[in-house]
Amino acid sequence: xxxxxxxxxxxxxxxxxxxxxxxxxxxxxxxxxxxxxxxxxxxxxxxxxxxxxxxxxxxxxxxxxxxxxxxxxxxxxxxxxxxxxxxxxxxxxxxxxxxxxxxxxxxxxxxxxxxxxxxxxxxxxxxxxxxxxxxxxxxxxxxxxxxxxxxxxxxxxxxxxxxxxxxxxxxxxxxxxxxxxxxxxxxxxxxxxxxxxxxxxxxxxxxx
Numbered sequence: 001x002x003x004x005x006x007x008x009x010x011x012x013x014x015x016x017x018x019x020x021x022x023x024x025x026x027x028x029x030x031x032x033x034x035x036x037x038x039x040x041x042x043x044x045x046x047x048x049x050x051x052x053x054x055x056x057x058x059x060x061x062x063x064x065x066x067x068x069x070x071x072x073x074x075x076x077x078x079x080x081x082x083x084x085x086x087x088x089x090x091x092x093x094x095x096x097x098x099x100x101x102x103x104x105x106x107x108x109x110x111x112x113x114x115x116x117x118x119x120x121x122x123x124x125x126x127x128x129x130x131x132x133x134x135x136x137x138x139x140x141x142x143x144x145x146x147x148x149x150x151x152x153x154x155x156x157x158x159x160x161x162x163x164x165x166x167x168x169x170x171x172x173x174x175x176x177x178x179x180x181x182x183x184x185x186x187x188x189x190x191x192x193x194x195x196x197x198x199x200x201x202x203x204x205x206x207x208x
Contacts, residue, residue, distance in 0.1 A: 039177035048170030
């Protein structure tokens, strides 16, 4: 589950005491204009000492509400897909697919805010404006694998340039986007997953 949770943080994306209300609303307003987003990404992972431990690449697609497709091409070939109801994590090397309840999964990560207008989710996090964008941290008492999510918008302010994630172990990951397409129509099939024949199925969505 650790690997799955890491992708959920890295996917998936990403808030509100009164002192932070203005910044939170400003971020909500910006994300409201981001109906869909597609891009390639390069990933840089550093340990808690700032030393590089991994590089990766892949592609991402986001669409409101709560739809994500996160394809990791390297160092591992994995796919994370959410249609808003069910979430599928497919590891082609292990030939295994894990099925999760989307609402239970995203409840513990600020990435949900990238594609959600749910006030109950935003109230779990604090938002502060930064020179490059916004920084999101969980409120005290909120269980989250992410300690901090920094959202950097593109210079034209129409899409995402970077996501910077610091997790509870002190490890940090930077996702830099390129070839971005903003607010283009995405096929519904983008966020669906057909389970290949012969793979092991771990259905964790039952009874959640």
